[in-house]
Amino acid sequence: MMNTSVATLLPISIIVAIAIAIAWNRKTRLYAFASWVVAAVLVALISPPMFLSYLPIPYKDTLTILLQLAMFGMGATLTLDDFARILKMPWGILIGFVSQFLIMPFLGWGISKLLGLPTDLALGLILLGASPGGISSNVVTYLAKGNVALSVTMTACSTLAAPIMTPLMVYLYAREAVSLDYLAMFWNILFTVVAPVVVGIISNAALSRLKVDPKRSEKVLAAISMIAICGICGMIAAKSQQQILQVGWILVVAVTLHNLLGYFLGYWGSKFAGLNQADCRTIAIEVGLQNGGLAASLATEVLKRDAAAIAPALFAPIMNVSGSILATIWSRSSAPSPEPSQNA
Numbered sequence: 226m227m228n229t230s231v232a233t234l235l236p237i238s239i240i241v242a243i244a245i246a247i248a249w250n251r252k253t254r255l256y257a258f259a260s261w262v263v264a265a266v267l268v269a270l271i272s273p274p275m276f277l278s279y280l281p282i283p284y285k286d287t288l289t290i291l292l293q294l295a296m297f298g299m300g301a302t303l304t305l306d307d308f309a310r311i312l313k314m315p316w317g318i319l320i321g322f323v324s325q326f327l328i329m330p331f332l333g334w335g336i337s338k339l340l341g342l343p344t345d346l347a348l349g350l351i352l353l354g355a356s357p358g359g360i361s362s363n364v365v366t367y368l369a370k371g372n373v374a375l376s377v378t379m380t381a382c383s384t385l386a387a388p389i390m391t392p393l394m395v396y397l398y399a400r401e402a403v404s405l406d407y408l409a410m411f412w413n414i415l416f417t418v419v420a421p422v423v424v425g426i427i428s429n430a431a432l433s434r435l436k437v438d439p440k441r442s443e444k445v446l447a448a449i450s451m452i453a454i455c456g457i458c459g460m461i462a463a464k465s466q467q468q469i470l471q472v473g474w475i476l477v478v479a480v481t482l483h484n485l486l487g488y489f490l491g492y493w494g495s496k497f498a499g500l501n502q503a504d505c506r507t508i509a510i511e512v513g514l515q516n517g518g519l520a521a522s523l524a525t526e527v528l529k530r531d532a533a534a535i536a537p538a539l540f541a542p543i544m545n546v547s548g549s550i551l552a553t554i555w556s557r558s559s560a561p562s563p564e565p566s567q568n569a
Contacts, residue, residue: 233272240264240271255368258361258451259545265459266542270470273463276456285525288460291453292518293421296384298450299360300425301432301442303381310378317372320498321379321508322386328490328512329354329483330394336479336486344402346472348528349536350479352520355394356537357383357418359514360450361545368552371507379511384422387519388414403528410527417526418519454541457518461538468535480540484547487513506555514548517541 244264248257269276280287311318333354337347358380366376383390392410399405432442462469469476491512495505517537524533 236271237268237275240267255364256549258364259542259549261451261455262458262545263542265455266462266538269459269462270466273466276459276463284460284464288457288522288525289417291456291460292417292522295360295450295453295457295518296418296421297425297428298446298453299380299384300422301429301446302363303377303422303426304429304433305426307374307377307381310374311382314375314378316498317375317500317504317508318378318382320495320500321375321511322382324491324494324508324512325358325379325383326355326386326390326394328494329356329487329515330398332483332486332490334398336482340475340479342475342479343472343532345530345532346476346479346536348399348402348530349520349524349533350483351399352391352395352524352528352533353480353515353517353537353540354483355391355398356516356520356523357387357391358511359516359544360454360518361548362511362514365510365514365548365552366507368549369506369510369555370503370558371510371555372503373507375504375507376511379507381422383511384516385419387418387516388412391519391523403530406527410523413523413527414519417522418516454518457521458538458541461521461534464531465535465538468532469539472535476536476539477543480536480543481547484513484540484544487515488547488551510548510551513551514544515540517544 241264244257244260247253247260253260277284282290330351331354333351334347336342337350342350360380362380363373363376367373388411391414392405392407395403395410396405396407488509492505492509495508500508515537517540520537520540521534524530524537
């Protein structure tokens with residue numbers, strides 16, 4: 226009879242080897258982040274102890290710190306000029322912001338009803354939809370030949386607005402399923418997301434004054450964010466292994482629909498609003514990619530529903546794979562931008 230440890234280590238070794246190969250190869254290197262997120266979740270499902278047995282502090286505290294690290298990394302890539310762009314492209318920012326907080330929470334609620342998801346799983350999907358844009362959206366936008374400036378500004382705006390918009394959307398769509406402490410959620414988002422972003426922006430300004438090489442610091446910060454996000458996804462998947470294996474297929478369908486419909490409605494909503502091709506791609510990506518780490522943190526920290534964190538855990542690998550595929554398709558065709566439609 227095969228030794229259990231060997232039976233576990235073999236598939237884990239294959240998964241890690243594939244992720245390393247993708248990161249090493251020049252042609253596939255751009256998709257390294259997506260491959261590592263997928264690898265983290267798969268390894269966590271095969272061997273939960275790898276993510277849970279060696280934590281130096283309690284699970285929930287570790288999750289919070291990892292999310293703060295990821296948000297700090299994002300903030301450290303921002304400058305005040307990124308926010309000044311709001312004045313230069315108000316229409317694109319407005320369309321993107323409205324799409325982000327109208328489309329995704331509604332889809333989370335609608336898909337949950339359509340598929341008859343259990344209360345906690347439905348709550349997780351709604352919470353996911355009510356979260357701001359995902360950290361990886363800027364990279365995917367770049368690969369898809371979208372408007373990176375618009376993407377960065379949209380991510381920053383939706384993140385800073387999250388303390389108000391996320392609790393509001395959860396209340397509107399899930400008030401019958403959970404007793405929501407609005408102030409607790411507000412302060413949690415402020416502490417775990419907004420504060421690290423602000424500290425990151427300040428750090429970026431300080432590093433610029435010290436004349437630190439921006440390319441080198443960006444690589445370090447990107448690596449920190451990637452490791453933190455992989456850790457978050459792996460921990461949630463490990464913690465929820467049994468529930469994922471029991472309801473996996475229906476939740477995978479729900480999360481995939483949520484993601485793909487987000488792209489579709491974000492793109493065509495922008496088209497209807499008169500935005501150019503590059504901006505439509507950008508908003509589609511911003512709407513379709515969500516901050517699953519924040520959703521998972523809120524599920525466990527504020528709502529005290531560990532099962533509600535399962536949807537965000539599955540969403541992360543699915544959105545990164547779909548985003549990479551979408552970026553590849555769009556990168557093969559140019560995105561003409563005659564007159565910047567966001568100035569309209």
